[in-house]
Amino acid sequence: MNTPGPDGAAPATVPATPTREALATRPEPLWPYALLGIALGIVFIRAEVVSWFRIQEMFRFQAFHMYGIIGSAVAVGALGVRLIRRFEARSFTRRPMEIPTERFEAPGYQYWLGGIAFGLGWGLLGACPGPIYVLFGSGVTVMGVAFLSALAGVWTYGALRHRLPHS
């Protein structure tokens, strides 16, 4: 049970011991991630993924746009992950592959309750974490408040963690 959590943070079941990454030899150069972020930021704006209007359109089932984006992203991502597994590809920087292997782990309460809480926020704010950063950069500076509010939400989760139902 040492699979990394879905966001690649600490292992899902042993939250406070992200030792695997800390023990990895040398950290890889980080500048490629900056380029990746810039590229994604541009795509998110050009395809209007960051738009509150697009998220409303999606939750009202009035256009295919967002479903097409999420669907084709998953298709391409799944194909890539499949090929990496098939050929047991190693990473360019020789760090260990952290592809989750456990497919049918029973989904505990956290996925339902946390998922619904996130969805409520997504529907109201019209932005998930990536778009919060992108919108802020694009000039919607009030998203800085949404960012601080999201930090407060994360902090509250951290403080209440042991009292919330998991698995």
Add this chain to the structure above:
Amino acid sequence: MELLTRPWPWYVAGPIIGLTVPLVYLYAGRKWGISSTFRDVCAATFPHGIEHFRYSWRHVGGWRLTMALGLVVGGLLAGVTRSDDVAISEATRSDLAVLGITDFSGLVPAEIFSWASLGTLPGLVLIIGGGFLVGFGTRYANGCTSGHAISGLSALRLTSLVAVIGFFVGGLIATHVLLPLIMGGGL
């Protein structure tokens, strides 16, 4: 010029976003996700002795914090060059008009997403309430749209599928129940 003015179609944007997952694996074996940066920032600034925030955020999260900075810069670069309305459907426009939203000139409704509206009920609930729930929910579910919907589903994980269903249940309630309640009286 079309490339710069028209919204990029889903079949261009989706595959680029999806390609991020194998690309990040191939570069450093890391599982792509964005929301964990919120946790990294909490760990870096105000851990307050909470176990959830006691980890080496530099080592674990340095890569995604760098990506998050890139997202801000990318938004800046792309944001200054776009000026047209978001190309949403007529049906959505008329639905939103009923809620009192008539300004479609930006990426987000200017009536709500402004500093001035923070003092109004819709601004308070959508920006502060919505932001809080996004942060709380993403940590509770251990992932957001990138970590669960894209990375998690790409690895065909059942837990990610459940989380994504949860995202949609929440989003549908927010859209069809909460928004009319909050904005019913107009702005």
